[in-house]
Every structure is written in structure tokens, then in C-alpha cells.
Amino acid sequence: xxxxxxxxxxxxxxxxxxxxxxxxxxxxxxxxxxxxxxxxxxxxxxxxxxxxxxxxxxxxxxxxxxxxxxxxxxxxxxxxxxxxxxxxxxxxxxxxxxxxxxxxxxxxxxxxxxxxxxxxxxxxxxxxxxxxxxxxxxxxxxxxxxxxxxxxxxxxxxxxxxxxxxxxxxxxxxxxxxxxxxxxxxxxxxxxxxxxxxxxxxxxxxxxxxxxxxxxxxxxxxxxxxxxxxxxxxxxxxxxxxxxxxxxxxxxxxxxxxxxxxxxxxxxxxxxxxxxxxxxxxxxxxxxxxxxxxxxxxxxxxxxxxxxxxxxx
Amino acid sequence: xxxxxxxxxxxxxxxxxxxxxxxxxxxxxxxxxxxxxxxxxxxxxxxxxxxxxxxxxxxxxxxxxxxxxxxxxxxxxxxxxxxxxxxxxxxxxxxxxxxxxxxxxxxxxxxxxxxxxxxxxxxxxxxxxxxxxxxxxxxxxxxxxxxxxxxxxxxxxxxxxxxxxxxxxxxxxxxxxxxxxxxxxxxxxxxxxxxxxxxxxxxxxxxxxxxxxxxxxxxxxxxxxxxxxxxxxxxxxxxxxxxxxxxxxxxxxxxxxxxxxxxxxxxxxxxxxxxxxxxxxxxxxxxxxxxxxxxxxxx
Numbered sequence: 001x002x003x004x005x006x007x008x009x010x011x012x013x014x015x016x017x018x019x020x021x022x023x024x025x026x027x028x029x030x031x032x033x034x035x036x037x038x039x040x041x042x043x044x045x046x047x048x049x050x051x052x053x054x055x056x057x058x059x060x061x062x063x064x065x066x067x068x069x070x071x072x073x074x075x076x077x078x079x080x081x082x083x084x085x086x087x088x089x090x091x092x093x094x095x096x097x098x099x100x101x102x103x104x105x106x107x108x109x110x111x112x113x114x115x116x117x118x119x120x121x122x123x124x125x126x127x128x129x130x131x132x133x134x135x136x137x138x139x140x141x142x143x144x145x146x147x148x149x150x151x152x153x154x155x156x157x158x159x160x161x162x163x164x165x166x167x168x169x170x171x172x173x174x175x176x177x178x179x180x181x182x183x184x185x186x187x188x189x190x191x192x193x194x195x196x197x198x199x200x201x202x203x204x205x206x207x208x209x210x211x212x213x214x215x216x217x218x219x220x221x222x223x224x225x226x227x228x229x230x231x232x233x234x235x236x237x238x239x240x241x242x243x244x245x246x247x248x249x250x251x252x253x254x255x256x257x258x259x260x261x262x263x264x265x266x267x268x269x270x271x272x273x274x275x276x277x278x279x280x281x282x283x284x285x286x287x288x289x290x291x292x293x294x295x296x297x298x299x300x301x302x303x304x305x306x307x308x309x310x311x312x313x
Numbered sequence: 314x315x316x317x318x319x320x321x322x323x324x325x326x327x328x329x330x331x332x333x334x335x336x337x338x339x340x341x342x343x344x345x346x347x348x349x350x351x352x353x354x355x356x357x358x359x360x361x362x363x364x365x366x367x368x369x370x371x372x373x374x375x376x377x378x379x380x381x382x383x384x385x386x387x388x389x390x391x392x393x394x395x396x397x398x399x400x401x402x403x404x405x406x407x408x409x410x411x412x413x414x415x416x417x418x419x420x421x422x423x424x425x426x427x428x429x430x431x432x433x434x435x436x437x438x439x440x441x442x443x444x445x446x447x448x449x450x451x452x453x454x455x456x457x458x459x460x461x462x463x464x465x466x467x468x469x470x471x472x473x474x475x476x477x478x479x480x481x482x483x484x485x486x487x488x489x490x491x492x493x494x495x496x497x498x499x500x501x502x503x504x505x506x507x508x509x510x511x512x513x514x515x516x517x518x519x520x521x522x523x524x525x526x527x528x529x530x531x532x533x534x535x536x537x538x539x540x541x542x543x544x545x546x547x548x549x550x551x552x553x554x555x556x557x558x559x560x561x562x563x564x565x566x567x568x569x570x571x572x573x574x575x576x577x578x579x580x581x582x583x584x585x586x587x588x589x590x591x592x593x594x595x596x597x598x599x600x601x602x603x604x605x606x607x608x609x610x611x612x
Contacts (some may be wrong), residue, residue, distance in 0.1 A: 014447075015454060018447075018448075018451045026464075027463075133348075137592065137595050137596065137599065138588075138592055141539065141592035142588060143546050143547055143587055145546075145547060145550050146588060150584070153573065157577075247455075250456045251457060255547055258551065259570070273462060273463065274552075285459075285463070288455060288459055289454045292454050292455070292456070
């Protein structure tokens, strides 16, 4: 399996290189001079020129590109053009918040979505199935910021159960959980909607298989047929969808972080775009791509855990 | 020998061609799906309201009324007023025009460009296919919203640039969905027959392969229209949408969010509008998918 992981990562290199090139080109055609943005409208022409020189913006593009690749490979991602802090350091500061949010949403989505999908499949075309189907379709129709605002209004403002601003101390476990709860519920319920739908349809497929009929004929307990024999085989499409929708989850985390005023990659990228912070943007885009590549790899590895017949070659 | 017609039998139905029969069956199946019909009704109502906004809207969406700043819903202003005293209901109606226009234009162009790319890659195969799909994979490596964010920031926020940004994020999935069936269809006998008859590649692709993969592209189109409307609202909410004072749903939520503690309806009404439209499109997309792919049929 290690050889498989190494080979997959190796084949991801051209994609990463292409993405880095795209990122390099993209951030350089963003309108507006970053030096002007950093120094403000009142800055003198000399000050702007001096800053452009210091940031390396006056050098030929290809030189900037080679420098960019070299630095990225050696782990020196430069300093933020706005704060002057190392890009990697700034990303490392907020990454745990985004990972907390993503992992918590994923767990919540699976814990709610999988049983609901199985339940819905077992009660096909009954009232409970209709309600679940409409509910899950409604869930995935919610723009993340609309659901976030509704949750904020109900649970933070009217009921006062959770803090309005979710930017607390991460080292205190209780505070960390309190700050995580509402943003994670927001993204978790949207994720649950996707998982419910795919679990339901996958379970319906599996429940029609011959081996389920055999298990029933053998007199195996209904509970073990559903939760052990059927669900395990129904989970592969679920894992695929979770892997695919993780990209949507990461996108939605941008909106959730803004509404709940929570630190994270999303808030960092919106800030970097507003301030034309090229180096920060480059770093963030590469990190996003890297996360997607790792998620795809983990998705493939999970197949093997669920289904021992899956071979890595 | 001929068989005499039974005089009591009903007159024979006009024979339908194969494709017309298939479309009729598909329409019947779609209509039988009650949830999809609800989706169609909601969506049609929203489209009609948007088109008739200049007639229906009780106020000018840009007219400021300082005395009515942040007023709650009333008989004159059904959904209240925003921080400039503008009528939220009228802005909602005009905002629908922009959201729908951006969504339809972005997905329409993504559908045409993406399908053309996928069709070409799948039909040509080999190295051309590998290079094109590798490029699509690079675009797919970004989360759609993040890619949209960067493109709009790069081009500057305007209706045209939002269409370009959303369209660019949607092209790779359309290329993928068009490529997969093309690979299968191009091996079928009728395509071989077309080649033997000396038809050009373009003619075969457009007239003979495309109709066979069109249904899947259309299903995806309806689902992506929902995504496009959601992404447009999200970009406007982040501050990268159409510039104020033009009303857009995401922009209205953003403006309302600044006063969320005192006047929540500023954000709630446009939020519910987006939800309703996206939900109706998802209902339609689900119904269409069921008709086209009986394997995933939810009923």
C-alpha cells in the first residue's frame, strides 16, 4: 500500500505543477497594483516604486516564476505582502481552525446522514421516506451563508446558546467546542443532506442483491443484515460522494467563517484577495490544491478499508 | 391475404416516430413525479415574477426613502425597507432578474463550451483526449467557490465577469459528463456507418453523437443552474458580486447582515428567495434524472 501511496503522490506532481503555474498567472493578472494597495491612495510614486522593487514586482515575469517554483519546493513561501509575516506561518496559524471545522462537519454529516439514508431506504415510498427526501434536498439547496445566518439568528441571538463570534481560544477544549458547535452544525447538516441521499440510493441498490435475499433466507437477524451485510457494501458510493463534496465543504467553509467571524483559510483568502496579497494568495491556492489531492488519495485508501476486495495497484 | 378491420375497434393512433415516442414517455414520467411538478411550478412563478418586475414592483428598487430607513414589513412596504429606505420586495423582484440572468447565461455557455470540449475529447480519443482532460482536471482541483472567487477578483466584479467566472468553474464538469457517453457512442455501428458514408467528423459529432448524449447534459444543466445561482449569491455576499446599488440577492443579504441584530428580515427574505429557487431547480433536476436514468429512480 505504501508503494501505491508513493506512486499516487508522484503522479499528482504534474497536477500540482500545473496548478502552481495557473495560480502564478492568475494572481498576476489581478487588476490593481499590490504596492499601491498596500501603501494606499495617498502614497508617493517613489514609495510605490521602492516597494515594487522590494517585493520583486519589477523583475521579468519568468524570473518571478522560476523564483516562485524554487521557493515553493524548498518550503520558503515568502512573506505576506501586507503583514510581512511568513505565508506558511500565517497559514499554519489558521489551518487548525479550518481542519477542526471540516472534520467536525464531516463527522456530523456521516453520523446524521448514514442512519437517515438507511432508514429512508428501509421505508421506501412511505411518509418517512418522503420527508427525508424532501428534507435532504432542502438541505443541499441551502446556500451555506443563508443557513449560517438563520442558525446565528436563532441559536446565538434569540436563544443565546452559542457565542455570536466564534473566534475563541483553541487551547481551551470547552471554548474550542463552544466556538465550533454552530459553524460545524451549519456545514454538517448540509453534508448530511448529501450523505443521506447517496446512502439511500446505494442501500436501495444493495438491498435488491441476491446475497441479501440469501441472508434473509438463512434466517440471519434483520438488524445484522442491514447494518453489517448491506451497509458495508453500500458505503463505497457514500465515500466517493463524501470525497467529491469535500471540495464543496471547503468552499462553504469560506462563507461559514465569514458569518461566524471565525479564523480559517477562507477568511484568509478573502482578505488576501481584497488586499492583493499575491504571496499569500499563491500559498493559499497551493494549499487548497494539496488538500484536494490528499482528500482524493484518502478516499481511495478508504475503499480498501471498507471492502477488502479492493486492491491497490 | 388481408385481415378485415374490426368495425368496433377504435381508429388507429397515428404512428409516432421512435424519438417522439421516447420524448412523450419521458414527459409522462416527469409529470407523474409530483415533487418535480412542484419544482416546475415554483420555478415558473419565480421566472414570471422576475420578468414582470417592472410591472409588479410597487416601488423603484433604487428609490431611497430616508424616513423609512430599516422599517419593518408594513402595508406599503411588504418586506420592510433596507438601510437606505429602499423597498426590499421591489429589490427582491429586480434581484431575481439578475440572479436568473447570470445563472442561465453562465450555465448556458458552460454547457455549450464544456459539452463541445468533452465531445471533441471523447470523439478524438488518444493524446488529444488525455491533454484536454488533464487540463480540465487541473481546473477541477480547485473548490468551485474558491476558483470563482479568484477569477472575479482578477477580472473585477461585474455581471459579465460573474458570468465568465461561474461559467469557467462549470465547464470541466460538463466536459466530463459529455466525454463519458461519447466514448461509448462513437464505437456504435451507426457512427461507423456514418464514417463509411463519408460524413465529416463535425457532422457526425453534432448531428449523430450529440443527440445521444444531450439528455445527460440537460439534466446536469438544471442541477448546475441551481449551483450557479447559489455561487453568484455567495460571491455577492463576500463582496465580489455586482456592484451596489444594483439589487442582487447575495448583495442584499450582505447589506442586511450588517444590521442582523436589529433588522434580521433584511437578510432573511432574500435568503429564503435563494433557497426557494435553488430548491425548485434541484427538484426539477432530480425529476429529469429519474426520467433519463431509471436506475437512480427515487420512486
